[in-house]
Amino acid sequence: MNLKLRVWRQKNAESQGRLVDYELKDVSPEYSFLEMLDLLNEKLMREGELPVAFDHDCREGICGMCGLMINGVAHGPKAAVTACQLHMRNFHDGDTIVIEPWRATAFPIIKDLVVNRTAFDRIIQAAGYISVSTGSAPEANNTPIAKTEADLAMDAAACIGCGACVAACPNSSAMLFTAAKASHLALMPQGQPERYDRAVLMVNAMDEEGFGGCTNIGECEAVCPKEISLDFIAQLNRDLIKASFMGAGKRL
């Protein structure tokens, strides 16, 4: 198939970016979206232009490194997949495809389609863990966990930290990302001792990074490649309310 591409080009964080038009011929429907970009880059280099920078790594939908706004939708038109798992058979010959980076204050652009997502790491660093040092663990089967609880925790833990939720949110909120980790740990007995402190500290960190507040719009859930449920945001909000009565979040 032949495609018209409109790709965001920006030299670096300081410079002004713009959409640039390219035509790309002979794209096989078997290609992944990123293989289509590889093809574009080979063509650009042959023509003496600089290739388009974009983040990617595992190309099997699990590392969370790739993230593109494709025709205004985070990770593109197919539900529940990352850009690397989106295949060109989902497009048609002659289509125009607009490709942009994630746009959020907390995710500054580094170059072209590459953004800085270290704000996510800092939310996890604030309290997104269980404080257990190597060697201090009890026998694994001492604490039974009901299968339904463990499964629900796993649903939340499936988050790959790609940032699509932020990119899709009109407020650029990171609440789905934050809630996924907080809920994963809050749903397990090991996570209880730090549960309410964790909720407060992670949300504070989210605010400090410049992410917006959550107004339950639900765009995040709609684009999440791992289908993380909005219910986890409700869970985190419940924990936050309880934490406010407990005065939690001052330590750790």
Added chain:
Amino acid sequence: MATSTSTSVKTMPTFMEATLDAHVPDGPIEEMWDKHKFEMKLVNPANKRKHTIIVVGSGLAGGSAAASFAELGYNVHCFCYQDSPRRAHSVAAQGGINAAKNYQNDGDSVFRLFYDTVKGGDYRAREANVYRLAQISNQIIDQCVAQGVPFAREYGGRLANRSFGGAQVSRTFYARGQTGQQLLLGAYQALARQIESGGVKMHPRTEMLDLVVVDGHARGIVTRDMVTGKIESHVADVVVMATGGYSNVFYLSTNAKGCNATAIWRAYKRGAFFANPCYTQIHPTCIPVSGEYQSKLTLMSESLRNDGRIWVPRQKGDTRKAADIPESERYYYLEERYPSFGNLVPRDVASRAAKEVVDSGHGVGELKNGVYLDFADAINRLGENVIRDRYGNLFDMYANITGEDPYKVPMRIYPALHYTMGGLWVDYNLQSTVPGLFVLGEANFSDHGANRLGASALMQGLSDGYFIAPATVSNYIAQTSLSKVDASHSAFQQAEEEVVNRVNRLLNIRGRRSVDEIHRELGKIMWEYCGMGRTEAGLKKALELIPALREEFWQNASIPGDADDLNQTLEKAGRVADFLELGELLCRDALDRAESCGGHFREESQTEDGEALRDDENFAYVAAWQYAGDDAEPILNKEPLKFDYVKLTQRSYK
């Protein structure tokens, strides 16, 4: 010739001789590790913060090591090329992690896990290391559960297990098809806690481009900031490398696109021996190649072999749809040939069998390049819901990539490069031949012999990182008095200069062929002559083709852009330049090892049934290659392998 020359390399470790000493402790194997732990020297808690440890890589081995070092009180710097340590390729491991808990009461034990691993590795691993790995396996599960890793559970709330290839007990712990992701997030969270507390300084989007050796000891690294292009030295008391494997030398593999061998290759050129490079693992269950521009291959977890049945049409060139082929005309080749292990034979055996049936004309799919992995029986027996619960995400992934629904039609699979058992040589303490350079996880060669069993990579990475390195690195620090060195030292200055020159040299090639194109060509040479079947003639051919291609790269590669900017082509070019050298060493090692063992199949050495035929008399050793200069042949050092606990036999899975 290819690369920058390094002049200060000749600082050879003191124990380097023709045969290598692995420093395995004396005594019965069951007591070795405990005894060794007691005998190792400790560092006073108040002194630990005065010591700096560099950890390169943030996957299961690197992430867990960095966190554990910081918990002990060391000052840690951790580096990764991704934008976050959570993205290291351990994240993609699907199936599970082994441990000898024997929760299923099916006869498992530390000794059995040890035995299965040595046997599965076709008797080319060091017994003492493997025994320790089996011992530590149980602690890993405890640690990960305490961190909140959401392992699969039974209805009673206890941990669930599943079976994996090469074992007849059920000892694999799993978190759906995302076990690697969940274990990595556990290590990442432990790391995050230490970053917050100031114990670890994290350096994402930073690539190690050289190792710095001062007075015979590893004292630091030179890195490139991938955003600004800044070349920088980092000084430490110890360098720990956990940078993964080198499957991408084959271009198409199941590794992430960024996975590379640059760190271990630079270390090799600074004096670390490279062991058994020819031991590569070709995973039997990957989605077959669909076309020329394919950028990577995708694995379908080996756990699928628990419930899927592998078959091809009995009739060659059969063009009927799978559903139209009656049961009597289906060749369940693994079940027929290996009645006791059936579809659960080890990876090397399953891969070769698939190649054999495809090569002989039984392949399926449009390109006739796959075999069926069929779930119809399991779905009939257990119901679609159970299969969805066990493998849902894998089935979805398959459907996305191929456009076919595996609940309705059988999956098509074919072997692909997946893991490299070879890596930098390490002793029992995981220390390389350069004192102060420790190597963990897939980057070392230590535990899997010539073939790794499924669900053992995660176990080894975490065993090395959480439990072994914290003890052995402390011992090294306690015993070694190092001179005070900073980045102005001539060794650092020289290494920095070499890195800068190399970057400039790459940018000045200004040729016409893309780096990917040359990498793809290297991959084809490797797959053709050094893939699932290897011959003397083929390997010799590869040894002619690779240097010529390397020459072509340095004459004609096209690397646009600048050095002081995010330049993904430049990053790729540096890695491909190293693969073009490593590929040659891999072929040389494969040529030298005239026997077949595990994943290394020399067609000249096979049994009447076509199985890998070892030659224990001549090849029961670790081949550890020593760099001798860009224009000289590398030197082969040998570590003889002794088997006191496991009897060497011809592996049989019949």
